[in-house]
Amino acid sequence: MAKGGTRNPMPKLPPEIRIRSFEEVALGFNEEQAIDEAERCLGCKNKPCVYGCPVNIDIPEFIRLIREANPVAAARVIKKTNALPAICGRVCPQKEQCEKVCVLAKKSEAVAIGALERFAADQEAKHSNPAEPPKPENPELCKYCVAVVGSGPAGLTAASDLARTGYSVTIFEALHKTGGVLRYGIPEFRLPRHILDREVDYVRSLGVKILTDVVIGKAVGVKDLLNEGFEAVFIGTGAGTPKFLGIPGENLSGIYSGNEWLTRINLMRAHEIDYATPIKVPKRACVIGAGNTAMDCARTALRLGAKEVTIVYRRSRAEMPARAEEIENAEEEGVRFQLLTNPKRFLGNERGAVEAIECSRMELGEADESGRRRPIPVPNSEFRIECDTVIVALGQNPNPLIRMTTPELDTEPWGGIIVDPRTGMTSIPGVFAGGDVVTGEATVIAAMGAGKIAAAGIDSYIRQKHNLII
Amino acid sequence: MDKQDQKTHVGKWPQNCKLASIEPEHLRNVIVRKEKLAPTVTLVEVRAPLVARSAKPGQFVIVWPHEKSERIPLTISDRNPETGTITLVFQEVGRTTIELGQRQVGEEIASVAGPLGNPTEIELYGSAVVVAGGVGAAIAMPIAKALKEIGNNLVVILGARERALVILEDYMRAISDQLIITTDDGSYGRKGVVTEPLQELVSAQKVDFVFTAGPLPMMKAVAQVTKPHGIKTIASLDAIMIDGTGMCGGCRVTVGNKTLFTCVDGPDFDAHLVDWDELQARKSFYFDEEKAQLKTIAGNKQ
Ligand SMILES: Cc1cc2nc3c(=O)[nH]c(=O)nc-3n(C[C@H](O)[C@H](O)[C@H](O)COP(=O)(O)OP(=O)(O)OC[C@H]3O[C@@H](n4cnc5c(N)ncnc54)[C@H](O)[C@@H]3O)c2cc1C
Ligand SMILES: Cc1cc2nc3c(=O)[nH]c(=O)nc-3n(C[C@H](O)[C@H](O)[C@H](O)COP(=O)(O)OP(=O)(O)OC[C@H]3O[C@@H](n4cnc5c(N)ncnc54)[C@H](O)[C@@H]3O)c2cc1C
Ligand code: SF4
Ligand code: SF4
Ligand code: FES
Numbered sequence: 001m002a003k004g005g006t007r008n009p010m011p012k013l014p015p016e017i018r019i020r021s022f023e024e025v026a027l028g029f030n031e032e033q034a035i036d037e038a039e040r041c042l043g044c045k046n047k048p049c050v051y052g053c054p055v056n057i058d059i060p061e062f063i064r065l066i067r068e069a070n071p072v073a074a075a076r077v078i079k080k081t082n083a084l085p086a087i088c089g090r091v092c093p094q095k096e097q098c099e100k101v102c103v104l105a106k107k108s109e110a111v112a113i114g115a116l117e118r119f120a121a122d123q124e125a126k127h128s129n130p131a132e133p134p135k136p137e138n139p140e141l142c143k144y145c146v147a148v149v150g151s152g153p154a155g156l157t158a159a160s161d162l163a164r165t166g167y168s169v170t171i172f173e174a175l176h177k178t179g180g181v182l183r184y185g186i187p188e189f190r191l192p193r194h195i196l197d198r199e200v201d202y203v204r205s206l207g208v209k210i211l212t213d214v215v216i217g218k219a220v221g222v223k224d225l226l227n228e229g230f231e232a233v234f235i236g237t238g239a240g241t242p243k244f245l246g247i248p249g250e251n252l253s254g255i256y257s258g259n260e261w262l263t264r265i266n267l268m269r270a271h272e273i274d275y276a277t278p279i280k281v282p283k284r285a286c287v288i289g290a291g292n293t294a295m296d297c298a299r300t301a302l303r304l305g306a307k308e309v310t311i312v313y314r315r316s317r318a319e320m321p322a323r324a325e326e327i328e329n330a331e332e333e334g335v336r337f338q339l340l341t342n343p344k345r346f347l348g349n350e351r352g353a354v355e356a357i358e359c360s361r362m363e364l365g366e367a368d369e370s371g372r373r374r375p376i377p378v379p380n381s382e383f384r385i386e387c388d389t390v391i392v393a394l395g396q397n398p399n400p401l402i403r404m405t406t407p408e409l410d411t412e413p414w415g416g417i418i419v420d421p422r423t424g425m426t427s428i429p430g431v432f433a434g435g436d437v438v439t440g441e442a443t444v445i446a447a448m449g450a451g452k453i454a455a456a457g458i459d460s461y462i463r464q465k466h467n468l469i470i
Numbered sequence: 471m472d473k474q475d476q477k478t479h480v481g482k483w484p485q486n487c488k489l490a491s492i493e494p495e496h497l498r499n500v501i502v503r504k505e506k507l508a509p510t511v512t513l514v515e516v517r518a519p520l521v522a523r524s525a526k527p528g529q530f531v532i533v534w535p536h537e538k539s540e541r542i543p544l545t546i547s548d549r550n551p552e553t554g555t556i557t558l559v560f561q562e563v564g565r566t567t568i569e570l571g572q573r574q575v576g577e578e579i580a581s582v583a584g585p586l587g588n589p590t591e592i593e594l595y596g597s598a599v600v601v602a603g604g605v606g607a608a609i610a611m612p613i614a615k616a617l618k619e620i621g622n623n624l625v626v627i628l629g630a631r632e633r634a635l636v637i638l639e640d641y642m643r644a645i646s647d648q649l650i651i652t653t654d655d656g657s658y659g660r661k662g663v664v665t666e667p668l669q670e671l672v673s674a675q676k677v678d679f680v681f682t683a684g685p686l687p688m689m690k691a692v693a694q695v696t697k698p699h700g701i702k703t704i705a706s707l708d709a710i711m712i713d714g715t716g717m718c719g720g721c722r723v724t725v726g727n728k729t730l731f732t733c734v735d736g737p738d739f740d741a742h743l744v745d746w747d748e749l750q751a752r753k754s755f756y757f758d759e760e761k762a763q764l765k766t767i768a769g770n771k772q
Contacts, residue, residue, distance in 0.1 A: 145490035170490065174715050176534050176541075176581040184717075211494055213583040215715060219520040220489060229490025240717040244729065251722055251729060251748055253755035260718035268540065268712065274766055276540040276565050277712075278759035352751025399716055400734060 007109040008037040010325075015332045019302050022188040025329055026090070029112075031069070034119045038067040041111045044103055049113060052101035054449040055081045059098060059113055066116055075124035078117060083160045083202070084153065084448065086125065086195045089118025091186060092445050093323050125198060133205040134164055141166030144462050147230040148172070148208075149216045149402070152180020153444045154236030154435025156203050157451030158458075162234075163206040165459055170230075172214040177267065180238050181436075182444070184267040185259070187296050189303070190326070217405040222431060231465070232430045232458045235417060236451060239436035240399035244392055245288065249346030254280070254354040258293040258393030262300065271304050282306040282389035286357055288343055289313065290320035294393035295327060298335045301389070309335050310385065314342040314362050314375045338385065340364070342377060346390065356384045398437045416440055424454030425461065432458055492520075499579040502555055507637040510562045511605055512571045513547075518582045519554030521546065527612035528590030528706070528738055531556065532714040533570065534581040540566045543711045543733075545609040545683075546585060556582075559608030559637070565763040586714040587737045590616070590704065595679035598622040599671060600646075601664050601692050603629040606684025607638045609706050613681050618645045622679070625650065627667055629688065633658035665691045672699050680704070682741060686750055693741035705741035707732050710753060723749050 011027040012018075018025050029037060041063045049059040057078050065074035078085040092098075094114035102110035136142070144167050148159045151173040159169045177183055178200045182191060204210060216222060216237075225233045242257030244250055256264075264270040268277035285301040287294050290313040301309045311330070313320060316339050320327055331337070340362040347356040361381035364373035398415040410418045410427035417426055417433040424432040434450025436442055462468070496519065503515035521531055525546045534541045548557035562568045573579065590613050598617045602610040607628055618624045626646040630636045631654045643649045650667045651659030660667065665688075671677060672695060682692040683706040696703040709721035709732040721732035724745035730736065 147490070168490070170492075174583065175713065176583070209494065211492065211497060213497070213581045214520055215583055215586065218585055219524055219583075225489060229488035240715070242717075242719045244719065244722075246729075251724055251745075251752065253752045257719035260712065260720040263712055263718050269538075275538045276763050276766075278540075278756035278763070280756070280759065352748060353755065401715060404734075 003040060003042055004104060004107070005040050007040070007112055008033045008115075010112070010115055012329075015334070018189065019299075019333050022303060024192050025189050028122060029115055029119045034066055034071070034116060035069060037112050037116060038063045040104065041067075042103060048101045048103060049098045049111075052098040054097065054443075054445045055452065057081050057098075057117070062120060063111065063113075063116055066120060071120045071123035072127055074120040078120060081452075082445075082448065083157055084199050084444075085117050086121035087153070087182065087191060087199060088445050088448070089114050089116075089121055090191055090195070091323075093443060095324050097445070133202070136164060136166035136207075138166035141462075141468075142168050144168065144231045144466070145170065145229055146458055146462075147225045147233045148236065149222075149233065150174075150180060150236040150238055150435075150437075151178040151200070151210065152236055152238050152435060152447060153182060154238070154437075154447035154451040155180070155234065156200065157448040158234045158236060158434065158455045159208045160203045160206055161452055161455035162458060163203075163208045165455070167459075167462070168207070168209075170209045170211060172216050172220070173210065173212045174215040175267070176212050178210060178212065184263045185293065185296070187262065187266055187300050189299065190296070215401065217401040222402060222406045222409070222428070226430055231462050232432060234424075234451070234454050234458060235402060235426070235431065235433040235437060236435045236447070237399050237402055237437045238447075239396040239441045241397045242392070243394040243397060245343060245394065247343060247345050249348060249354070250392070252346055252348040252354040253352055254388055255346060255390045255392065258287075258289070258297050258391055259396065261297050261391045262293070265300055265304070279304070280389065282309075282387075284308045284310070284387040285389040285391065286310050286312050286338075286385055286387045287391045287393055289393040289395070290315075290322060290327075291393065291395060292322045292326060293395070294391075295322045295330045295335075297391040297393050299330055299333060301391070302333055302335065306389070310338050310387075311335055312338045312341050312343060312357070312359065312385070314340065315372065316340055316364060319372045340375065342375065344382065347384070353388070354390050355388065356386045357390065358382055358384055395441050396436070398440070414440070419454075420457075422453070423457030423461070424450060425457055430461065432461075499582040501573055501575050501577055501579065502553075504573075504575050507559065508635045511559065511608075511635070511637050512562065513557060513559045513608075514570075514573070515555045515557050516579060516582060517554055518556050518584075521582065521584045522549045522554045522556050523551045525549045525556060525585040526589035527592065527616045529585035529587050530714070530737065531558070531582050531584030532586060532711065533558070533579060535566060535570050535573065536580050539569065539580070541581075541712055541714070542566050543586070543708070543714055545612075545706070547608045547611045559605065559611075561605035564760050565767055568764075568767055583714065586733055588735075590681070590706075590738050592616040592620055593679075594621050595702070596622065597625075597675065597677050598679040598681070599625045599627065599668065599677055601627045601629075601668055601680060601682040601684070601688075603664055603684025603688040604631070604635060605637070606682070606688075606706075607642065609683035610681060611638055611641065613683075614642060615645050617679075617681070623647050625671060627652070627664045628659075629653070629664035629684070630658075631655065663691070664688060665695050668692060668695050672696060672701060677701050680741075682706070686746065686753065689741060690746040693744070693746070697742050703741040704738045705744060706737050707739055707744065707749065708737070708753070709749060710756075723752075
């Protein structure tokens with residue numbers, strides 16, 4: 001294909017097959033498609049795409065290497081700034097980032113940067129030996145220990161950068177498995193487990209020690225970490241606490257938060273018969289909200305065997321915050337969209353289980369602070385939606401455990417930890433933070449970017465503290 | 471299973487070792503003692519050094535026995551920071567607790583995380599009564615001890631269906647000023663339910679504080695007895711949990727018309743304000759699925 005030509009579509013499993021399993025939906029480019037797509041890139045001198053990527057991957061360079069049939073070298077270029085390319089290539093909101101500013105986006109369609117990134121990463125995994133991990137830059141630094149709290153993308157990135165610099169790094173993870181939202185939130189049909197395991201193994205291979213089942217703030221305080229051998233602490237505990245609507249009936253049984261629904265399935269494997277965690281297969285499920293979490297919950301409910309799954313959202317299609325691709329996928333799979341609809345209360349049966357939602361219709365008014373048009377209820381428009389399962393997927397607030405047990409830590413009124421944006425340092429010297437726990441729910445790549453900034457911040461903090469000139 | 475893949479030299483984490491030098495194998499949860507307290511009630515002492523060093527009465531752990539298990543909450547009945555162990559007492563009621571009861575000394579539990587939840591507020595109230603039913607005795611055990619140690623006059627009421635299910639009797643007798651035992655069938659102690667002696671106590675003398683743990687209908691009944699007397703009554707709630715860290719919201723309860731999470735806001739709540747019926751409904755939601763799970767136990771021991 002010529003420069004600028006039409007975009008190669010992502011090959012996908014057909015909807016009727018994919019809703020019967022948790023197989024990955026997007027199949028990825030083959031070599032031919034990848035090279036063809038890579039040929040579309042204009043190799044722009046001013047590289048707008050690079051500035052659209054939160055970690056500034058050298059996009060034209062890695063695409064050039066794919067074009068030259070050298071995806072392994074392409075992956076190395078990406079890995080200079082992004083330790084988890086197989087993950088970002090799959091889950092980044094590219095249409096809002098790198099691909100949004102690609103010059104081709106104005107004329108026709110952006111280069112499929114995410115799909116190419118994923119291609120490079122997958123090819124590297126296939127073709128290279130489980131890459132002998134890079135040697136630490138400064139092995140002398142290994143006498144300095146750094147604690148990383150949380151093994152989501154922010155923690156994994158901070159840990160791998162610090163280990164590559166030379167520090168001894170320990171990750172403390174509250175759950176019994178690593179990965180944070182990448183494991184318990186994002187379903188396998190978007191991010192297969194072996195990809196995540198491979199990335200976590202890579203981080204381990206750098207010498208990072210991972211201790212699961214340790215709840216920082218409970219088993220061990222943040223200050224204890226500093227007092228017992230760690231030079232610095234990175235807090236990457238994410239935004240784990242689900243938001244609810246706060247309307248009557250919300251604690252009826254059969255009403256889940258998005259986190260609970262997804263955790264039961266993704267982490268605890270409730271849908272597999274020999275796993276003990278229970279789940280009820282819905283007949284009619286309603287998912288409240290329209291972000292990534294909502295799409296994931298709806299599509300998961302379908303795969304469990306739900307007869308009917310409806311997204312209930314108070315604004316219109318244009319305002320739905322999920323990745324465009326996932327909205328499309330959900331629609332293809334048969335998820336219904338009940339838009340401009342706002343739940344007012346939940347109604348239960350005699351056993352205390354949900355049986356319907358009372359909703360009112362909405363219309364869009366003026367734009368609000370977020371720039372989106374504000375939904376206003378239409379008077380006397382109440383109606384019922386019958387359902388036996390409700391999943392409330394309205395997003396998350398930062399988890400309170402560390403805040404509650406570390407009073408010296410300055411936080412926003414809504415719970416986010418306050419940091420110096422240049423270094424990631426919090427109000428406690430030596431304690432750094434980044435990712436969703438600082439910003440509120442954002443993206444995988446933003447969390448990784450924050451992990452990187454904090455790793456650099458920790459490096460210079462330790463060097464200064466010990467007057468190191470290495 | 472992150473922890474089990476590691477090569478082992480079990481349990482050699484030296485007590486005063488700095489946190490930075492802990493290795494994954496130091497944290498392996500090996501069972502060091504096991505006792506049957508009653509036909510369906512088992513006590514295990516298990517290594518969990520980080521939990522043992524910071525646990526307080528009223529806190530719990532989340533236990534995940536093996537790869538295919540559920541994550542279940544169990545109260546920390548006792549701890550020993552020197553040996554790095556904690557004691558769990560559990561009733562074998564379903565798949566996960568039965569499988570846990572099959573584990574022998576020297577075997578391992580895949581994951582024990584905690585201490586979670588808030589410690590019980592222990593104060594010098596004056597006259598305190600602990601009302602425990604069934605395995606609730608294990609939950610109440612550290613609370614009763616702490617209430618006594620701080621100087622309260624302590625009455626313990628232990629209830630069980632039948633004689634064989636009365637647990638921790640000697641322990642409770644040793645730490646309390648008075649121990650009352652009831653059994654439903656009268657096979658031991660008083661015939662009847664715990665609320666009867668409780669009713670007599672609160673009518674006959676001044677009671678300043680009541681702590682209750684056990685089956686939900688019992689706790690609800692205890693709250694009904696103490697409410698007219700305005701006695702501060704704390705119940706340890708057993709909502710269904712997954713993570714125990716505030717992440718899933720599955721453990722939410724309505725207390726005084728507010729939605730709270732049992733794991734981070736509790737597990738202790740003012741018994742007079744709890745919406746007991748809602749909690750009961752949420753707890754029994756998976757009844758059919760849990761029953762079906764019992765069939766999978768045989769042969770699934772990892
Ligand atoms: C369902 C869902 C779908 C999403 N889809 C996308 C997507 O398609 N694309 C995208 O870019 N973003 C997506 N996001 C958002 C993205 O996943 C998050 O922004 C990102 O994971 C944040 O990373 P983090 O490292 O800050 O936190 P997390 O991923 O939340 O990880 C935090 C980790 O810290 C652990 N932890 C918490 N408290 C403690 C403690 N006290 N002690 C020890 N450990 C602790 C947690 O168990 C967890 O493992 C999605 C989010 C959800 C919920
Ligand atoms: C804070 C707290 C402390 C507890 N401490 C103790 C204790 O010290 N000793 C003890 O014997 N029991 C305790 N429990 C109850 C114990 O967690 C349940 O008995 C156990 O989860 C049952 O699991 P199962 O698979 O064996 O039984 P199942 O057959 O799965 O369930 C039997 C009943 O237990 C409850 N249950 C099921 N799954 C869970 C879950 N994940 N979380 C909570 N409850 C569940 C349900 O009401 C269910 O009907 C405690 C519960 C809580 C919330
Ligand atoms: S990391 Fe995300 S934003 Fe950056 S190039 Fe890759 S897909 Fe685009
Ligand atoms: S902006 Fe688009 S066309 Fe230009 S270099 Fe980047 S990816 Fe290629
Ligand atoms: S157990 Fe998940 S929030 Fe309490």
